[in-house]
Amino acid sequence: MVKKRGVPPWILKYKGEIERREIKVEDVLEMENRLREKPIKISTVTRVINAMGCSFAGLRRGEEKKIRVGVVGCGAIGSEICKAIDGDEDLGMELKFLIDKHPERIERLYESLGKKPDIIKSDSSGLAKSLAAVDLVIECASQAAVREFVIPALKKGKEVMILSVGALLCVPGLFEEIESISKEKGCKVYIPSGAVAGIDGLKSGAIGGIHSVELTTRKPPLGFEGNKYVKEKGIDLLSIEKEKTLFMGHAMEAVKHFPENVNVAASLSLAGIGSEATKVKIVADPSAAENVHEIEVHGEFGKLFVRVENVPSIANPKTSYLAALSAIATLKSISYPIRVGT
Numbered sequence: 001m002v003k004k005r006g007v008p009p010w011i012l013k014y015k016g017e018i019e020r021r022e023i024k025v026e027d028v029l030e031m032e033n034r035l036r037e038k039p040i041k042i043s044t045v046t047r048v049i050n051a052m053g054c055s056f057a058g059l060r061r062g063e064e065k066k067i068r069v070g071v072v073g074c075g076a077i078g079s080e081i082c083k084a085i086d087g088d089e090d091l092g093m094e095l096k097f098l099i100d101k102h103p104e105r106i107e108r109l110y111e112s113l114g115k116k117p118d119i120i121k122s123d124s125s126g127l128a129k130s131l132a133a134v135d136l137v138i139e140c141a142s143q144a145a146v147r148e149f150v151i152p153a154l155k156k157g158k159e160v161m162i163l164s165v166g167a168l169l170c171v172p173g174l175f176e177e178i179e180s181i182s183k184e185k186g187c188k189v190y191i192p193s194g195a196v197a198g199i200d201g202l203k204s205g206a207i208g209g210i211h212s213v214e215l216t217t218r219k220p221p222l223g224f225e226g227n228k229y230v231k232e233k234g235i236d237l238l239s240i241e242k243e244k245t246l247f248m249g250h251a252m253e254a255v256k257h258f259p260e261n262v263n264v265a266a267s268l269s270l271a272g273i274g275s276e277a278t279k280v281k282i283v284a285d286p287s288a289a290e291n292v293h294e295i296e297v298h299g300e301f302g303k304l305f306v307r308v309e310n311v312p313s314i315a316n317p318k319t320s321y322l323a324a325l326s327a328i329a330t331l332k333s334i335s336y337p338i339r340v341g342t
């Protein structure tokens with residue numbers, strides 16, 4: 001009969017340090033053999049670490065420690081992020097868990113990955129165990145997912161990246177809660193620039209003083225089809241022949257009427273002068289082929305004008321391809337020692 005080998009109790013005293021990647025396999029071997037009359041071998045240590053459900057990759061001396069990543073949301077942005085982590089060794093990251101409420105999306109992504117993550121979930125059940133396996137949690141799911149996954153991750157001392165940045169504008173008190181936990185735990189919260197450019201200049205300008213920030217979003221008229229505010233205003237989108245301003249107001253008000261603009265308005269508000277001082281103009285323009293964002297900033301530094309003509313993501317036309325790329329660029333800035341740009 002083959003003897004079933006489980007998790008021996010002696011390894012449990014090192015479990016916390018192993019999960020936090022604070023100890024090497026060789027250290028466990030050395031400490032354990034100091035306590036034993038009959039020494040154990042390094043292969044025994046790696047086997048029991050595996051049996052405990054922990055990976056020992058990066059736990060050997062001289063082996064590069066990879067940043068262990070969990071991704072919530074396997075849609076347009078999540079899939080691009082996972083493929084980048086899987087395919088770019090230089091990122092120095094490894095995927096440990098995937099979570100999505102649509103199992104078929106996880107399955108499709110899982111099949112496309114070379115190195116398969118260990119944990120697959122469709123909700124936040126068993127989240128504590130999933131969080132123990134990672135250093136960084138990337139939220140690219142929905143506003144609701146920010147509270148559901150980001151807050152517990154920060155409470156466990158994990159770093160986080162948030163793509164559904166609109167939640168920080170729309171959910172009262174959420175930004176302050178995230179700020180307070182991350183300060184207490186000493187964890188970073190990464191918010192990529194997403195579908196806009198110019199966040200670097202806006203952040204720099206804010207140091208010297210900003211006088212105004214204005215975002216103009218332009219789309220073909222039919223891009224606003226089904227919008228409740230447009231309907232209530234009695235605007236006939238089909239009869240628009242030259243550009244027409246549909247809305248002018250501050251960012252907080254804009255996202256209520258044009259939720260599709262929420263992430264861009266939130267990123268600009270957070271980087272600059274807040275959601276009540278950031279002005280938003282929404283224009284239906286028959287000559288626009290794509291979703292165009294123009295950002296104009298006036299400050300002590302001078303004037304900044306940026307125009308982004310976004311190509312929609314193939315997997316989700318509501319999402320700009322640039323948003324996924326900006327998340328991957330942020331991952332690069334986390335793992336590379338030299339950081340270019342503000």
Ligand SMILES: NC(=O)c1ccc[n+]([C@@H]2O[C@H](COP(=O)([O-])OP(=O)(O)OC[C@H]3O[C@@H](n4cnc5c(N)ncnc54)[C@H](O)[C@@H]3O)[C@@H](O)[C@H]2O)c1
Nearest residue numbers: 073075076077100101140141142163164194195263319323
């Ligand atoms: N920062 C930006 O500029 C920017 C730009 C585009 C999109 N976004 C935001 O990023 C997020 C992802 O965008 P996308 O285009 O990849 O969306 P998507 O719809 O293609 O994918 C989202 C995935 O998350 C899953 N999901 C949603 N809520 C979940 C939950 N609570 N638990 C588990 N799974 C959940 C969905 O099933 C879906 O598969 C959205 O919130 C979107 O608004 C941000």
